Amino acid sequence: MQVLIRRLSRENRLWSAERIHDHLAQLGFDPPHPNTIRKYMVKPAPPQNPSQTWLTFLRNHLDESWAIDFCTVPTATFSVLFGNGVTAFVEACGVEEVHTVYRSPWQNPFVERFFGTPRRELLNHIIPFNDRHLYRLVEESVRDYYHSERPHQGLKGDTPIPHQPHTPPVQTNKLISIPILGGLHHKYERMAA
Numbered sequence: 001m002q003v004l005i006r007r008l009s010r011e012n013r014l015w016s017a018e019r020i021h022d023h024l025a026q027l028g029f030d031p032p033h034p035n036t037i038r039k040y041m042v043k044p045a046p047p048q049n050p051s052q053t054w055l056t057f058l059r060n061h062l063d064e065s066w067a068i069d070f071c072t073v074p075t076a077t078f079s080v081l082f083g084n085g086v087t088a089f090v091e092a093c094g095v096e097e098v099h100t101v102y103r104s105p106w107q108n109p110f111v112e113r114f115f116g117t118p119r120r121e122l123l124n125h126i127i128p129f130n131d132r133h134l135y136r137l138v139e140e141s142v143r144d145y146y147h148s149e150r151p152h153q154g155l156k157g158d159t160p161i162p163h164q165p166h167t168p169p170v171q172t173n174k175l176i177s178i179p180i181l182g183g184l185h186h187k188y189e190r191m192a193a
Contacts, residue, residue: 001032002040004175009041011177011186014121017041022151026163027175027190073134076127081134117146125184137181145180149187 001024008020015023017034020041024031031037052060073081087097122141128134151157178187 001029004029005037005040006042007175007177008186008188011183013042013044014125014184018153019151022157023188025157026151026159027188029190073123073128075134076129079130081128081131121146121150122181122184126181141181141185145185145187149180149185 004024005020008015008023012019017038020037021031021034075081091097118138118141122137126137128137147160150159152159174191176189176191178189179185180187
């Protein structure tokens, strides 16, 4: 089990001990407690040159930031997607803009949660070339990983598209790894030895 934990941890550096626990359970294993899993996970190397803190970023941009700014996506060509024309679009739709208070993400926790997951699990690690590439990445992420492979805490470790229970003919620890999004995430299938 230790070898499997280290493998999943090494191949999926974004996964927590809880996520590894849920994936092992989905695959039909009897995983140890997440605290035990945490002991066997590959430890990340310390960052060489840490960037500014989130608080520093917010303070530097406080005077010109709106909540919509946090929904923009920079591209490999240094353009920004989704930020241009939003106010005009909102006004054309007859929607009244409502500004949230600085340092108050609880004012709209659903949007915070909605954008937080794809940001943490996709956009912080992949830079799209353009809007078509971004849409393809988001579609692949949702279709091939988020709905079918990623365990959700709110679903007690299950996925929105429920898995069939894994009952291999022979008990084995052999897993086949299938990369998703160029290896950012992985899908696993348990195989008989």
